[in-house]
Amino acid sequence: MIDCLIIGAGPGGMTAGIYAKRANLKTVMLEKGAPGGKMTTTFEVDNWPGSGRISGPDLSMEMFTHTQNTGVEYQYGDVANITVEDGFKRVHLNDGSHVDAKTIIIASGMDSRRLNATHEEKYLVRGISFCAVCDGAFYKGQHVVVLGGGNSAMEEANYLTTLDIDVTIVHRREGFRADQHAIDIAKANPRISWKLGYVLTEYMGDNFVESIKIKNVETGEEEILETAAVFMFIGHLPNTQFVKDLNITNDWGFIDANAKMETSVPGIFAIGDVIDKELRQIVTASSDGAIAAQNAVKYLESQKHLT
Ligand SMILES: Cc1cc2nc3c(=O)[nH]c(=O)nc-3n(C[C@H](O)[C@H](O)[C@H](O)COP(=O)(O)OP(=O)(O)OC[C@H]3O[C@@H](n4cnc5c(N)ncnc54)[C@H](O)[C@@H]3O)c2cc1C
Structure with missing residues (x-):
């Protein structure tokens, strides 16, 4: 046996x-x-x-x-x-x-957990990441998007800024699942900006992610956001x-x-x-x-x- x-x-x-x-x-x-x-x-x-x-x-x-x-x-x-x-x-x-x-x-x-937005499959190892510790260092000096509203999203966004990276957190609601403490730290971080009430609908770029399309969940209005990467923390x-x-x-x-x-x-x-x-x-x-x-x-x- x-x-x-x-x-x-x-x-x-x-x-x-x-x-x-x-x-x-x-x-x-x-x-x-x-x-x-x-x-x-x-x-x-x-x-x-x-x-x-x-x-x-x-x-x-x-x-x-x-x-x-x-x-x-x-x-x-x-x-x-x-x-x-x-x-x-x-x-x-x-x-x-x-x-x-x-x-x-x-x-x-x-x-x-994945979002399954348009072209997500194509960019999975080309600018879409699920791990800031693994991939953050590749984006030093650049701007990236963090997706999610839980503790992981808040903590990883903060971590990325320590690597000399500017971060925009995109989250589909105004409210968060994260602990208040984690939210407070992220809110106080000058290198983090926010797009609340938006969903990511499409990835764009030649070989790697260069920008994303986001949509306001209330108005339906769409915007293009330039970004070197998307870090996804949605579960x-x-x-x-x-x-x-x-x-x-x-x-x-x-x-x-x-x-x-x-x-x-x-x-x-x-x-x-x-x-x-x-x-x-x-x-x-x-x-x-x-x-x-x-x-x-x-x-x-x-x-x-x-x-
Ligand atoms: C895109 C990406 C990039 C990463 N980059 C890094 C990095 O640069 N550095 C780093 O240290 N870490 C990195 N990580 C994290 C690292 O890969 C994981 O922490 C590590 O692989 C976990 O190892 P594991 O053995 O626990 O599980 P896994 O590597 O997930 O292996 C689990 C295995 O179990 C098998 N399995 C699952 N269910 C069953 C079943 N029912 N029956 C039989 N087999 C089953 C799966 O097929 C799989 O092969 C990355 C993760 C991702 C997703």
């Missing part, structure tokens, strides 16, 4: 795989897409130590090759549900088959539908995990973007993966009836 089954082969899952396999666990990574996770759709990564500036697909391949050289098994599979009986875990796949394991590390990531969609029966998610759908990456179900760990955490990055997902694998080893040592 599999000692450690990892759901998702992003940077978190792949790092967990390397650590688990090096600890002599029979380790399998289940993935429904391509290995690399969100890195496969990242134009350039500039903050993974040791690699300098590297394309997301190249970094994905480097990590995947590392897992394969270490002996981690890779299997295609779209997870639909997980059940647990007497400590043994059964992972049910969408095709009706199942895989049994003694421990599970959930590394299924999250998606960012997250954690990939946790398949754990709903385990009751390990919070009100926003993220999995609650402690510092050992344990969930409330013994032997089931969760890591990376899918957990409730402060900073969602490649390096933090990888860090979580290393911790989870070490604790999976300790869990197996303590559960003799599973071995």
